[in-house]
Amino acid sequence: MLSRVADSCFWLSRYIERAESSARILDVNIQLVLDSEDQSANGANDLWRPILSTLAEQELFESQHGELNGDTVMEFVTFEKANSSSILSSVTLARENARTVREQISSEMWEQLNRLYLHLQSPAARAAFRESPIGFYRSLVDQFHSFQGITDATMTHGEGWHFLQAGKYIERADATSRVLDFKYHVLLPSEERVGGNVDITQWMAVLRSCSAMEAYLKLFHGRVTSWEVAGFLILHDSFPRSIRFSVDALDQALHSISGSERGHFSNEAERLSGMLRSTLDYTTVDSIFQSGLHQYLDQTQTRISEVSRALAQTYCSWL
């Protein structure tokens, strides 16, 4: 496969996953704001600020918007063209990449992505957004799920597909770690205590944004604690949005690309992903909290981006 094509498949997939994560986070935050007991304007704004730090777009936002509130943040994260990681920008970039590899992906995939892009540009999308933001984000997530389903059902599971998987899971591992970190940025109101009602509501929001609520509740019989939520989203071995699951799938994709055996490595990307994977396999929640959840997540994000860099170096160095 052409290196350029591999690179485009990888990024096409990352951008799709990125857009999906943003839609999830916004959906959940709207609900969090609605559930909040502090319904004053200031209280609501306090709940919107962390979105920007989670998506690492605070500076750009401040240079563009005077006021921080639900409307400006949603607009910025959803439709803002100047924001290169807005949902619209991500979908546009995914489509640009898809255009260059149309002979690799199936027509059905292209058409789904193209429809989504045309929809986001249309007045109908704006109208749906005004009508019900929650409904709008849900339907977007559905569209992304359709894309994933179409991809799995219509594209040969060969090299190109493995690059798509690699992109998807790298981005997902990164997104889940950011969502968890989101909780770190949300300040508890001063009179609230850790483990109190507000704290639990916030942890539940984190679960929801990863579609993990039901899976989690089954496992922990309705008990929500910070340790168990973090443990679940970082270390669970078969929940498809946990970091460990994502890194494992990434490692699998890398080995499928090179043809080397799991547990061994034939290039730097595989070595780094294998190391990250085994760390996750043998880590406990206790040790994570001992070293500090925020620090742990930060470090994990760095290691994920190192795998991404090594992957580009291995397969696309001449681009």
Next chain:
Amino acid sequence: MLPPRMKGFFGHYETGGFFDEMFEADGTVRPHYSKILERFSEMDSASFESKRALAEKTYLNQGITFTVYSGDEGTERIMPFDLVPRIIPADEWRLIERGLEQRLRALNLFLHDIYHDQRIVKEGVIPLEIIRTAKHYRPELVGLDVPHDIYIHICGSDLIRGADGTYMVLEDNGRCPSGVSYLLENRQAMKRVFPKLFSRHAVRSVDRYPQELLEVLRYVAPQGNPDPTVVVLTPGIYNSAYFEHSFLARSMGIEIVVSQDLVVKDACVYMKTTKGLKKVDVIYRRIDDDFLDPTVFRKDSVLGVPGIVNAYREGNVNLCNALGTGVADDKVTYYYVPAMIKFYLGEDPILPNVETYLSAVDSDRKFILENLENLVVKAANESGGYGMMIGPSATREEIEKFRAAISADPRGYIAQPVISLSRSPCYFDGKFEGRHIDLRPYILMGKKTTIVPGGLTRVAMRKGSLVVNSSQGGGSKDTWVLDESEATC
């Protein structure tokens, strides 16, 4: 029984004194259109409009668009598509097919000749001066042999019909003719929108084009390699024909590459893959000669691959179409094609040229300059509807501009009488109106010559306009060639 006439939804249609593809001058329908008339005359603007919207949506969702740049943002537009098919009966198609096959054979013999012995010049059929001054003539290729002596593998010759319905060749496109993807997609769209029409007509299928193209590309591999690696080379996604490039690569199941994907080592061309370098044998290139290799042609080209021409000269890679075919596109060369057919094949041309005057010839130039307001003037080396003037609709300034240009560069221009191209009914705002059309068939030359039945029918969408090029706002129609089994009375 009297033949059916314009009626119903077609009741107000006017042929306007032109040769109409669907109706005789007296308003009776031509037999091969009678079933279409039956179907469409029953419709009304609401039902037709919903079909039209469905077709449009199909194109948009599939991203079958070209990009129009204005300001800092490019907008994607679909090429206007008209739902009334253009129908060619079997006997007319037989004639077209024979004529085009003959023409391409002669053009390929001509290219081989001028890059070798130049017999046609020595025997006084074409002046050396004409060849030497052709913009796309490549003297550096003289003496170079190409696989199977085929230069133009893919040819798009534009056909028009004048006032009496005779098919004539307007020009030959032997460099990178585009538009074939529209031909194929138009058929898909028609099948989706009017499925039942196809069960009532024996319409010949166009589906095999990509496979036939791939066969040609494989056949002309260097050193007769039986299992060559074939790629499509595109200028990139911002090229207005990118959709077509990727469409063809997909339909042939081969890689589409941009110049950065290719590298030349030891006079061989390789592509950069995740598993290392892979040798490329045949390149269906959709980049003009000028931009292909910055070390040989335009130094400023960023679209090209340094060293690729050397690899070609060494016979390690083949390019389709060959380098230097543009000399056959030259509108002055066009004038000589009937003479070429006679010279190389000893045959009379089956399809005539449009009557043409060369301003390089003194007597012709005198005639042209005296009759500018009645003639179509064309620059010899422009395409896409650029560099031309239609006398009767030109302003005083335009006429004077061309007069000066012709006097300054007689070799650079030709003139033709204004041909009122045949018209076909097209749907506009609730009713049918006649619009001028042409036909671009695609001829492939490999082991054998094949022509996809029909071609791209291009439509001048503006009322009265004779310019059908998509870059000038032209649209297109599905083109049906009827099978021999379909009786046309």
